[in-house]
Amino acid sequence: MTLQTDESYAAIDLGSNSFHMIVANYVDGRLQIIDRIKEMVRLASGLNENYDLSDESMQLALACLQRFGERVKEIPQANIRAVGTNTLRQARNGEFFLSLADAALGHPIEIIAGQEEARLIYQGVAHTAYDEVNKRLVIDIGGGSTELIIGRGYEIYSMDSLYMGCVNMGKRFFDDGKIKAKRISKTVLYARQELESIEAAYKKTGWDFALGSSGTITTIRDVVQTRGWCESGITVTALSKLIDELVAVGDSKAIEFEGLSEHRKPVFVSGVAVLFGIFEALGLEKINVSDGALREGLLHDLIGRVHNEDIRDKTILDVSNRYGVDTEQANRVKETAENLFRQVSSDWKLSEKEDLKLLLWGAQIHEIGLSIAHAQYHRHGDYLVTYSDLAGFSRQEQIKLAKLVRGHRRKFPLEEFESVSGNSRLSVIRLSILLRLAAVLHRSRSNNTLPEIQIRANAHKINLLFPAEWLFNHPLTLADLKTEQNYLQAADIKLTFQ
Incomplete structure (x- = not known):
């Protein structure tokens, strides 16, 4: 494009x-x-x-x-x-x-995932106000979670997503709208407990200054500055004064602060309490506010994706390195899978922009499960891909990728693809078949170049055409293809070869 x-x-x-x-x-x-x-x-x-x-x-x-x-x-x-x-x-x-x-x-x-949300928030802040000198702590209090990230420039050192936000904490502690000091203290304590497991690590990593982003923090900033409690950002003193005034008001519906909309009133006090808990846990005196955020x-x-600077490519490479993938074998399978894809993409209605990328990623990491055990390693790989934090990938993309890894060998697990959303399921099944065939053709793990192989496919039939006598001279590959023939037959796919 x-x-x-x-x-x-x-x-x-x-x-x-x-x-x-x-x-x-x-x-x-x-x-x-x-x-x-x-x-x-x-x-x-x-x-x-x-x-x-x-x-x-x-x-x-x-x-x-x-x-x-x-x-x-x-x-x-x-x-x-x-x-x-x-x-x-x-x-x-x-x-x-x-x-x-x-x-x-x-x-x-x-x-x-929460980690991906944190990564994107930091990227939004970093691109809005780039700083390659100072190490920054970024705080984002959303409706259902709070993200904390430490980074410098575009590089991230630590990031976490915690289950506390202005909406779920509001439902938990301020459901009737009443504002009491005891309830605020309970919310602050809850926030401290959520932060307990990361507090020491964050303090050890350290930061030069802190930044807040998104609606909760920008609204708090607007209120405390309008009240004249601080000139810039949000200070711990201003936050304490805000809490005292909220307790004095006593009811969310009765809050009348300039800069606070009617829609935000029901979740304002819970957001303030969560932020105060973060200030206490991390010993903050002041935070500034960034205009950048998740969007x-x-x-x-x-x-970046349009410009071929896709973070997902780096993620796959990192995963491959982390689990000690045999890159020579992965590249052999990748090259053959791409060759097969280009021959059937039109008939199978597969897109080069999305489907081919998914297939190539799958080829690169299809053997990561070997890092756990050889037996059932395709299942181990499925688990690793499903539950790892993979930068740049959405939950749906990880499920698709996991099912490619799961389905690349042995019995064709048609039922496993039920977890892929309906619009994409058929494409992922077809990509899995291409990956299986590429893996079969390279089962010997040899550096010998394969001959030119032609593939023809329709809804329920695949035909592989080899040069004359090639299969006769490679009986192991022929035997492997006959085994694969049986596996695919169980999935209502007829594989033929000649």
């Missing part, structure tokens, strides 16, 4: 408290923000005790996404990225909601 200097991009963040959309043009190597839209949906407040989203909360969210969809309908699909965070990570009926949300927005929505990080990540 050739990038035009005036192309538009959109990043959409389905947060637990607010939904955000940012639209920008990429001109002469720089992003120019042309539109920002924010709607306070408070999705996390719609989670019941069984972690199901209520019908009402889903309807509010879908209505918002329909409005966002109208705004971005003229932007190329490849230039849009939409992600969901903590609440959608937790919701038991999240997959059902996503099927409706994708349709409302007119674009697929990815669910990202800016998403935009820059998207631009």
Whole structure:
């Protein structure tokens, strides 16, 4: 894809408290923000005790996404990225909601892990105000989680996502809106407990100054500065004065602070208490506030993908190195898998932009399970890919990649692909078959070059064409293909070769 200097991009963040959309043009190597839209949906407040989203909360969210969809309908699909965070990570009926949300927005929505959320937040802050000299602690209090990151420039040293946000803490400690000193103390203590396991490590890593990002912290900044309690950023003294005044007010509905919207009142005190807990745990005296956040990080990540600077490529390389993958074998399988892909991509309706990348990543790490044990190593690899923090990957992408690893050998696990969303399932199954065939053809792990192999495929039949006598002269490969023939037959795929 050739990038035009005036192309538009959109990043959409389905947060637990607010939904955000940012639209920008990429001109002469720089992003120019042309539109920002924010709607306070408070999705996390719609989670019941069984972690199901209520019908009402889903309807509010879908209505918002329909409005966002109208705004971005003229932007190329490849230039849009939409992600969901903590609440959608937790919701038991999240997959059902996503099927409706994708349709409302007119674009697929990815669910990202907490570590990935933290990485993107830091990238948003770093790109907004680059600093290659100072080490920065970045704090982002969302609706359902709080992210903390230490980094310098674009490099991250530590990052964590903690289960505490202004919405879920509001439901837990301030559900009736009453503000009492004891409740604030309990919220602060809860925050301290969440931070307990990382507090010492963060202090050891250290930072030169701290920055806050996103709505909770920017609102607190606006309030304390309007009240005249500090001139810049947020100080611990200003935060203490704010807590005293909130206790004096006594009820969220009665809060009247300049800079505080009606929509944020129900979750304001819980956000203040969480921030105070962070100040206490990390010994902070003051934080400044950044204009960059998750959506800016998403935009820059998207631009990187278009410019072939995809963080996911580096992640796969890091995973390969971490688990001691035989890179020579991986590259042999990768090259053959790509060759097979290019011959069938049209008939199988596979895309070079997404499907080929997934196949090549799968080829690079299909043997990572060997680092645990040879027996059932494809299952071990599936587990590692599913549950590792893979920078740049969404939850859906990790599941697809894991199933390629799981399905590359032995019995073809058709039932395993049920975990892949319906729109992508058939493509991932077909990619898995290509990876299996490439692995079979290189089972000898030999450096000998394969002959030119032609492949023809339709819905239920695959035909491999070898040069005359080649299979006769390579009986082990012939035997391996006959075994694979039986495996694929069980999946209603007829494999023939000659």
